[in-house]
Amino acid sequence: MKNILQMAELAAERTPDKTAFVDEKKSISYLELVESAKRIGSFLYAQLGKGRPVAIFLDKSVEAITAMLGIVYSGNIYTVIDIQMPPERIKKIFATLDPAAVISDEKHAQTARSLCEKTFILNEICKSVIDEASLDLIRGEQTDADPLYILYTSGSTGMPKGTVITHRNVLSYSQWFVDTFGVDGTAVIGNQTPLYFSMSVTDVYGTLRAGAELILLPKKCFSFPITLADTLNRYRVNLIYWVPSAYGIAANSGLFEIEKPKYLKKALFAGEVMPAKTLGYWMRHFGEDVLFANLFGPTETTDICTYYVVPRNAEIPVSLPIGRHCDNCGVFILNSEGLEAAPGEEGELYVRGTFVSPGYYNDPEKTAQFFVQNPLRPAYPEICYKTGDIVRINPEGELLYLGRKDHQIKRRGYRIELGEIENVAQTVGDVRECACTYDAEAESIHLFYTADKTEEKELLAELTKKMNRYLLPDQIHKLPVLPRNANGKIDRKNLERSL
């Protein structure tokens, strides 16, 4: 295969009537999906030609997925935009993306038009006639190194970075995913993450690769635990791949004492550190029957580069390893001297191989900064991605995640990973969530947390017992709720500003 559409076409040939994608309002079979996407593709090619970015401005829906594939049929590159993103930020993205057009619907057309004059309404263009000759021509000229999509993440400077992901990246990545977790046509995947977030790539292309079924769970499900369990059971969802915060909803509400997702077989997570208490709750209720795995990676390696299957019937370590590299993806660690780290020594994680993106869209400077020649193989060109993640290898040969390079601080001569403090604080009393920030000027570490009962004094007393003195936070703040960014992750910059 050289093009991700071949996965959809293969599934449409083998199981034309099988449901591919489902949202609150509608569902679409593989045959219908390919048909609609071809119609959209034929229209877009006639209007725009090929090889340019086209932005999608739609709710998470069957339509949005059809639009994604339609753009790919036209030989263009898709970018999914968060419809709740402030227009100022979208304008920043569009300044580097320069999209040829935007695809939207009646509901969002007005905003879409204010961002890009050339806005097409999906309902109108998906009735176009299929132009097989042009679609064949486009496919014939393509290679698997062509861009499939551009995914924007927030850079540390606040300037969004658009990671380019190719067909080859996704073909290779999705193959690893289905092989490793035994995903086949019987899988019903319950999607939680938005389509502008890299974890959804696994949901969407894992589904196409396996000829499975993907349920796009409505966001509000995650506010009502019983509704969530009901929905999972109604669709017989047997695989989930969620951020740990979403797992926390069941754990914090005691959902499984009332209702359990009956069909669940595989529970995967990524995107944040999984709190030991949350995983413990899930494993107590599903330990024997469900496979749990911790996946790890950045958008720049398609979604994931390492993974760890949590052993059954064993004590869960406080800090869950991120495991070993995925098949067809290489990782190595360089210490602060730029040499390969010795076993147990900490350093920065680098990734090489076919999951690695070619770079950032329209941003040669940032690309050169993060996509670098492999210093361990100087004799021939090989580009690796510098993750900015600090890791080390434990005696079992598994990678441990210690924190972000930019969260690593040096205070009074000690090098400290803020994530290490968070891991310990997480285990105290009824602490639900926590996050640390560092005020370099005052040399003070702030710990923010949420809990029903555990008070600041109690937390500090427990931390004093459990960690080295030099790690102790200087100030502890109990908050009713921690601020989150658009992806649902804890917003540390916001916490810093609140001081």
Next chain:
Amino acid sequence: METILNILREINPTAQVDETTELMEEGVLDSMSMVMFVSALCNAYDVDISLRDVVPENFATPECVRDFIAELCGEEV
């Protein structure tokens, strides 16, 4: 009703809320703040809210919340 609206304003200070605001659709509450909201209601009205009652019908708008709490307390709120 004022109590309910005040709790909501405290949880999400930037949101515009009145009696008929769609709390989920308009992003006043999300999965995290929902937990807070339920626990604040329990304290304010001295009631226990069972997880079985934390469903969209009871939390769609502040009016729905009021009716639900009234039923739970057995008197108007």
